[in-house]
Amino acid sequence: MTWVTDPVLAFIPSFSFPAPLLATAEAESGPLVLAGVLLSLVIVYLASKVGGEICARIDLPPVLGELVAGVVVGVSVMHLLIFPEGGEDGSHSLLMLFLQSTANLSPVAFPQVFQAQSEVISTLSEIGVIILLFEIGLESDLKELLRVGMQATLVAVVGVVTPFVLGTAGLMVIFDVPAVPAIFAGAALTATSIGITAKVLAEIQRLSSKEGQIIIGAAVMDDVLGIIILAVVASLARDGKVEVGNVIYLIVSAAVFLIGSIWVGRLISPLLVDLINNMKTRGQLLLTALMFAFTLSYIATVIQLEAILGAFAAGLILAETEKQRDLEEQVIPIADMLVPIFFVVVGARTDVGVLNPLVPENREGLIMAAFLIVVAFVGKVVTGLAVFGQPGINRLAIGVGMVPRGEVGLVFAAVGSSSGVLSKSLEAAIIVMVILTTFLAPPLLRVVFSRELSGTSEAPALQDARTEAVSLVPPSDLVELEQAEPEAK
Template identity: 70%
Template sequence: MNLLPSTLSFSSVRTHLPILAAATDAGTADDALVLAGVLLSLAVIYFTSKLGGEICLRLNLPPVLGELIGGVAIGVSALKLLVFPEGSADAGDSLLMQFLQATSALTPEGSQSVFAVQSEVISLLSELGVVILLFEIGLESDLKELIRVGPQAALVAVVGVVTPFALGTAGLVYLFHVPVIPSVFAGAALTATSIGITAKVLSEIDRLNSTEGQIIIGAAVLDDVLGIIVLAVVASLVKTGEIEISNVIYLIISAGVFLIGAILLGRFLIPFFIRLVDTMKTRGQLLLASLVFAYILSYTAQVIQLEAILGAFAAGLVLAETEKREELAEQIIPVADILVPIFFVCVGAKTDLSVLNPTVPSNREGLILAVFLMVVAIIGKVVTGWSVFGQPGINRLAIGIGMIPRGEVGLVFLGVGSASGALSKPTEAAIIMMVILTTFLAPPLLRIVFGTAETVPTVEEAATEAVEATRKQ
């Protein structure tokens, strides 16, 4: 993910104190000029996100992919409108800083300090955006459906997480000699499945309620939960810089206990929460009270060496079980619309695709890694279709392809890895190419396999056909 200068664990302020200190040595940043730089950056980010999103939407692609590609266009790989200090860039490399100098009282001497602080503010906003994103994903998930999901969908989900993770991590370590921590992070990025992309395609081809469609959706939902736990564990491992079995076991147990405990405690406290919200008369009472709950869980996850995003996701799951779910979902959308695009555009902006230039010999590593990750990304999900049991004649290939797209979920993994500093530039670029290509390939492939293969009818379809056959007799 080449992205945020800070980690999603909000350790960025501590991580970038040297940058801010250097900026202070060069001169104190003018608050008014910092604000001007932030406003200018946000204007560019929002314009880019909407332009890219609108283009992709008209091509039947997820808008988030447009935000990512738009970020690449304005970032270090192309226009250099939005660049960040941790990518070895300075104020002179930023066209926004040059524009600010030309249109304000900012001097070349003071531009570095303004650039450092402005970049830090944008990075923190992007981190807050991913917290809101995971809260929204949790809110959109159905905990009861997760509990009721069949053993087939659960098995597909487990195979779809374990297979690409194991193949990706082992391949990077033993075939390409990539260090263990970056390899584990790249393997974790391969576990993601974008339920939004797959669900949209299945709905368009009228297969959402088919047997295959229900297995795909159930497995994709479980994939999100398992993937977020994997992400929290791997991101926590990056903080220690090494992998110890005892630490891994601790993190896995603590992530599971935290998620289950937060849900159980939340169910106990929710009636009090609802009564409190109902008694409040000020504007925004539901939204702000819910965000307080989400931020407290995010903080708790952070201080026990997990990731804030796991707490945000847990908060969303809990609040999704309340009578306020639909109202809250409507109210969180404008907040997400403001903050989440910053995250995705920053992911793209910090992606240096020049490391994939085939004319440069030193870039061949990134190209080879990208091809390897693409192969693993496809194979690791396609094999999930053959883990389904008790369904003779089912379209197993369609189930496997339905699990391929990484989409926004893969970008979250990329963002956390890039922000942590655990990934090299070739590895980051390879991961982002894998995310883009799987997101592009899955929709047309899914249409093809459903259009050329017979599928097992749903219970409703079978019943309807039986009734019609009886009437004809």
């Protein structure tokens, strides 16, 4: 047996190719790896735009379209974008077959090119999720997080603990799922997509209502708690076992890292701003911010946490500087280039065929998916019961507003997929849960508010406008209006 000497491909055995052919294959594979990566990016970007445009036109998050498009071009349907999980050698990849037929890719170099091309796309996907969490942190308001009221905090805690406990315990007891994958799936149930809920609340003019403010505040807190949980369970997935001491260490280290990095970052951020202001070259703001984000991501990785926690902390810190708006505008093109790779790759790696009801072996996966969907709804709807001291408030609306998982749930699924801790059926079940909660929550939120809206004589926006208009009337004129009103009647 001979072995490929390329460090990226050193683990690929070769049984029949002599050393001269392998040397030739390595020389040949370089430009063809680049060609494969370029073709992969064409497929990724085309799929992301088609899927995103379709969802945008039916009032659904574009990221959901990117996920579904990834499923279509991936292992489940078209086999255009395939990764070497489960012993896949690239022979079923239409992209690799196209490359072989158009670029004269030899059989000797074929596995090397496939492996290297997959590694590059996977790495770009991981950088994409780091940029995504940096952007989320940059769009968050740390002061608002600190000002979140007791009501929103309690709703967030209930919305995290309830689905996590129900999901983890149910998978372990009912389906005999091992502890680490069960904890990972339970953690995926804790997510809440603030973007989806905020958009619906704005459309029905309930964003400034008591319910809307509690939902948004709780969703923001939910994101922070969820990212800490993700860092913890991802670290557990790397270790492959659950130890109480290790769990406590990870939780404490995640909290200390997040709080400490924000505290230190707030001290040094003025120095960063001064440094940026004194630079004369192009890209000084963006590159300095990315260096800061990547440094915190590196530190998080070194202390056995997830890189995304460092990126999120960097975004929170820089969001408090005077450069926040300019930086947010400059990060958008970078995110537009890298984040779709992340979502499409998540979908491409997901084999929804494991949920085919016609295959008897898949029925447990289908039941598991149904269980996760029920827990996903129940675990968030009960959060409305945590609201106290608010007579007449729509508790059901608060619970439903916390249901959609959206892009946050996809982050959990992707990290679980890349860690290899999730079985194919459990990974597909999580993806189905994310898709259904994201699809169903917006219309349900409109329904639970509809009775209240129909029973109101004036729409909230009109009431707000009337109040503002009255406040602009001089007091003397207001007295005259009040005196004239009975006469008019």
